[in-house]
Amino acid sequence: MNILDKIVAHKKIEVERDKVRTTYSQLEESEYFHRETYSFKDFLLAPERTGIIAEFKRKSPSKGIINDDALVKDVTKDYAAAGASACSVLTDYGFFMGRKMDVTRARRAVNIPVLRKDFMIDEYQVIEAKSLGADIILLIAAILTPSEIKNLAALAKSLELNVLLEVHNLEELERSIDPNLDAIGVNNRNLADFTVTVENSFKLAAHIPSEFLKISESAISDTETIKQLKQAGFNGFLIGENFMKQRDPGAAMKEFVKGLK
Numbered sequence: 001m002n003i004l005d006k007i008v009a010h011k012k013i014e015v016e017r018d019k020v021r022t023t024y025s026q027l028e029e030s031e032y033f034h035r036e037t038y039s040f041k042d043f044l045l046a047p048e049r050t051g052i053i054a055e056f057k058r059k060s061p062s063k064g065i066i067n068d069d070a071l072v073k074d075v076t077k078d079y080a081a082a083g084a085s086a087c088s089v090l091t092d093y094g095f096f097m098g099r100k101m102d103v104t105r106a107r108r109a110v111n112i113p114v115l116r117k118d119f120m121i122d123e124y125q126v127i128e129a130k131s132l133g134a135d136i137i138l139l140i141a142a143i144l145t146p147s148e149i150k151n152l153a154a155l156a157k158s159l160e161l162n163v164l165l166e167v168h169n170l171e172e173l174e175r176s177i178d179p180n181l182d183a184i185g186v187n188n189r190n191l192a193d194f195t196v197t198v199e200n201s202f203k204l205a206a207h208i209p210s211e212f213l214k215i216s217e218s219a220i221s222d223t224e225t226i227k228q229l230k231q232a233g234f235n236g237f238l239i240g241e242n243f244m245k246q247r248d249p250g251a252a253m254k255e256f257v258k259g260l261k
């Protein structure tokens with residue numbers, strides 16, 4: 001069993017447990033459930049923003065503890081002030097030390113889109129994302145069938161959530177395209193074995209149909225790479241560890257962004 005299989009096996013149990021703890025109707029009573037969401041596209045393409053989707057990540061299976069000290073409300077607020085187009089917030093606890101409440105904390109701290117980053121396998125999690133105050137959900141092609149992607153994306157759309165589909169290779173991309181997706185993210189990290197290469201984004205760029213926003217995800221640590229990714233047609237850049245490994249991730253992003261000008 002690779003790490004992704006382990007995470008999904010764990011997630012299935014967790015979701016069934018959560019459904020009992022918090023019912024669908026309780027989720028729908030959230031103050032955020034009928035909130036109007038932000039458009040991912042508007043913020044990614046806004047000239048005064050950077051295209052960076054800045055991630056709050058305490059820990060990961062590949063790196064262990066990255067930062068268990070920084071507060072989500074401070075970091076996301078500073079990310080937004082530094083020009084982030086969106087914030088990504090991990091909510092998986094077992095492998096990433098994330099909390100569902102972290103999305104709500106981010107929602108209260110910023111006026112930019114918030115991505116609920118988790119391993120979505122069930123409709124319940126999509127409804128939950130809306131109730132937590134998220135604007136965007138992530139669907140990972142490697143763990144979903146085409147019909148699951150179709151159904152989860154349609155549900156997300158009906159709740160006015162933006163959908164980011166993550167792919168790692170051409171086969172996943174070709175089988176997963178769906179009109180309810182807003183953005184396609186190429187993960188430079190192979191979630192099954194953790195190998196990373198930004199080349200993956202350059203390789204897949206031309207295969208992403210033009211109606212979708214293009215995002216490059218993971219292992220980005222310098223502004224030169226972002227400039228090259230822009231040349232290749234990418235609109236968004238998902239960055240976690242490079243900021244989170246600093247004691248003050250928001251200050252790290254502020255410094256990093258200077259190099260984009």
Ligand SMILES: O=P(O)(O)OC[C@@H](O)[C@@H](O)c1c[nH]c2ccccc12
Pocket residue numbers: 055057117118140166187217218219220238239240241242
């Ligand atoms: O910390 P990095 O290398 O900048 O990567 C951020 C983000 O892309 C990564 O956390 C990620 C991409 N896809 C995921 C899916 C699940 C969990 C995490 C991820």
